[in-house]
Amino acid sequence: MVFQKAITVPTRIHGDVHDLTDRVAKIVSESGIATGTVNVSVIGSTAAIGTIEFEPGLKKDLPEMLDRLIPPSRGYGHEQAWHDGNGHSHLQATLMGSSLTLPVSDGKLVNGTWQQIVLVELDVRPRTREIVVTINGD
Amino acid sequence: MVFQKAITVPTRIHGDVHDLTDRVAKIVSESGIATGTVNVSVIGSTAAIGTIEFEPGLKKDLPEMLDRLIPPSRGYGHEQAWHDGNGHSHLQATLMGSSLTLPVSDGKLVNGTWQQIVLVELDVRPRTREIVVTINGD
């Protein structure tokens, strides 16, 4: 069995972190699938999907860490070609990853109490993000 | 067809790397699934799952690299709120990722000779980690 649904998330700014856990858990419930996996993928090359404890400290720490490792810069080859100011957005998204697969057991998403599924906006302007949720199993 | 089993791994310390390959390969064999994928996910927000050549050099290099990129620090927002000393643990786990999906062919886990599936403990104290292994296929 397979069940798929897309959700959209409007974002405001680089470093905007959104908790998708409840929406993903609801789609898992709707699917009627008892055992399997759920894949959460963001379409696009300047946003990331991951897990983190969704609390105000880490919501700030995560984009700060990414900006420290891969800072905004005019020096990227991407900037020299496109001048759109988001070279770091692409590289941060590639390093963190655009998709995630977690288990489904007893008809429910399996995640830790302090482990949420998040979308991280890494582009430099507001976007409307499409996220595809796919459950495979029985 | 889907087959799922949880395993537990006791860990001792930040940077403890455990080879899960044999246990995952055994669950793949038990599943009776010939072709498909196997997902390996750790429940929790301060541990990571990945692949690496499991040899003493890299076992030391991997957590050292993560500590160099994302050092322990009292400066994280997470620390200022929770004072539990594991802000870097959360950020390292998010960057490396908490799950992994590999192919299954001819009833066997497909991995390179020098490519093992590992759990990396990133928290600052011993933990008992639960890892869920799910095989989807035919």
Next chain:
Amino acid sequence: MVFQKAITVPTRIHGDVHDLTDRVAKIVSESGIATGTVNVSVIGSTAAIGTIEFEPGLKKDLPEMLDRLIPPSRGYGHEQAWHDGNGHSHLQATLMGSSLTLPVSDGKLVNGTWQQIVLVELDVRPRTREIVVTINGD
């Protein structure tokens, strides 16, 4: 339903980035699976799979970023044991990840217009890479 096929990609050098999107999309079409997920995994511990906008600027920026974060060095434990000059290759591959799972909808791979699936060669010599593509769904 499940469908699996392996492809090979010869690579030339550390930092060689290959666009796999068309080949993966073709395997998705061949599979006859309308809805589900496609997993793309590289076998081996010194190459990575990810998504990025495949354009000349980022093709150069991505390996440069990885080399800046995890530079070649004789100081790694891996080097001291094996002297094969690819300690950074292993660590870069582990951090970026060796596999990726994206959605399949209406019989097609779902990816953004500027979001390609890439193989990144991280080893220090030419390799022939085997990539296994697995589609699960209905």
